[in-house]
Amino acid sequence: MKKEVRDYIKEENNEIELMLGKFTNLKIIGEGGNGLVYSAEFLGEPVALKILGETNQSSKKSRFKAEFFNTMKLTENKLIVKYYDYDLLVIGDHSYPVIVMKKYISSCKGKKFQNLNDVKKFVDFLFEGMSFLHEMGIVHRDLKPENILIDKDGNYCISDLGIAHFDTNNFPEFYKTLQNERLANYAFSAPECLSEKGISPNKNMDVYSVGQLIQWAICGSLHKGTNRKRFWECDLEYMDKDYLYSLDLVVDKAISNNPQERFDSINDMRRELCRRLKQKKVIDPFDEMQLLQEMITDAYPEDYGEFTCIDDVQQITAILKNIKCSKFSENSFWFNEGIGNNKITRFEQFDNGVTLINSYELFVKKIWLSLGLSMYNDLIILEIETENIEPFKNEEESFFEGYLIDGKYMIPASKTMSGKFRHQGKVINLEEVKADVRYRYTAKRYFFLGTRWTNAIQSISDDLINDFQSTDINTLNMKALKQVLSSNKSPEVSMLL
Secondary structure (H helix, E strand, C coil), rough: CCHHHHHHHHCEEEEEECCCEEEEEEEEECCCCCCCEEEEEEEEEEEEEEECCCCCCCCHHHHHHHHHHHHHHHCCCCCCCCCCCCCCCCCCCCCEEEEECCCEEECCCCCCEEEEEHHHHHHHHHHHHHHHHHCCCCEECCCHHHHHCCCCCCEEEEEECCEEEEECCCCCCCCEEEEEEECCCCCCCHHHHHCCCCCCCCHHHHHHHHHHHHHHHHCCCCCCCCCCCCCHHHCCCCCCCCHHHHHHHHHHHCCCCCCCCCCCCCCHHHHHHHHHHHHCCCHHHHHEEEEEEEHHHHHHCCCCCCEEEEECCHEEEEEHCCHHHCCCCCCCEEEEECCCEEECEEECCCCCCCCEEHHHHEEEEEEEEECCCCCCHCCCEECCCCCCCCCCHHHHHHHEEEEEEECCCEEEEHHHCCCEEEEECEEEEECCCCCEEEEECCCCCCCEEECCCCCCCCHHHHHHHHHHCCCCCCHHHHHHHHHHHHCCCCCHHHHCC
């Protein structure tokens, strides 16, 4: 296998003979799970040899052939890897497929993007190159820095279509993917690509990978989980706030774990970036903080500059009803309960006393306030009922986690594990109704509200707020907390002060 190839090339003094002729001065420059890549010379010209070293499965050989033939079938494009020939390296009784290709200087693995101009060039390349592949009917599925090559002029190109999906309307079908095959890389590929459920290839799989590549290029690492590093927090020369802010919002949507929340295609992603850049809207953090403060003081003007506890039900309701999530600029309104700050996409106060924050139905006992001129250090703390919480109820049972179906009735989450549920004798598919997930339990006593520039919302404040959950809040420890939080300013606030 790969060892046999390596040993043979070494024994032959780094030369091999193929049908095309003799290749000399072979030097290994890359290795993957199935193959080896060598630099070489052919008739005095530099080339690269991609050799399939693991040939124990017919599917691997078929995909290797498909990669060569279907790439050659494409209209020539400088953004796509250049292949010259397909051949076989015969070693004893074994034959190893070889692709002869253009020699590139390096891949993007380990590349550092020093300034915004470098990033813009990379982003434009990703959009143009992947749009071309998608238009040709190809879903790459394996985008990562190692598969983006750089030529001697510093131009990028997309390589390695070994696990790509080729539309059979445009390309011959060399091999049919088995239902349980995982075709992805574990870092940059969309989460559904790692599923064993035989997910059908979709362009928005590549949307996810392109988003992660942009995140990696700007921040030095890709993103998983919560607390994504924002682009304006990164150290780049020639900062362009309009561009970084717009690109950040586009990437935020592109790397959603839920495929339905992503852009449908790279072209949609590019159009959205262009649309936002035309708006040239840079959000002023202080405008957003002022907006939140005015929503509070319009309902409760008293005690500005003081530390206040509000426990009157009518006053609590008035304040919470006056907070309108829709009035904030996109991605501005957040909450923190100590285990990661969270963007608020839905905030409502219902007449039954329930406060809805995203999918959480909370019962607010008290509101603790400290508002002042230093708006970035405002404290807006919701004290939440964590005991004796009224559960959801339907005709059969009580429960604390479920789905609100079409805004009419609740179904327990435990009854929907199959993706379907029974209601009034009828089996209903969750995908065919509007199903809003709802929770009525939380171990967290305090929810801190703010904008994403508020000190209490910064990730550096998470441990403080998490520790604060175990205390019984009063004005004294609230003052102490605010004093400690005063130094946890966001980069944008620090820059503007």
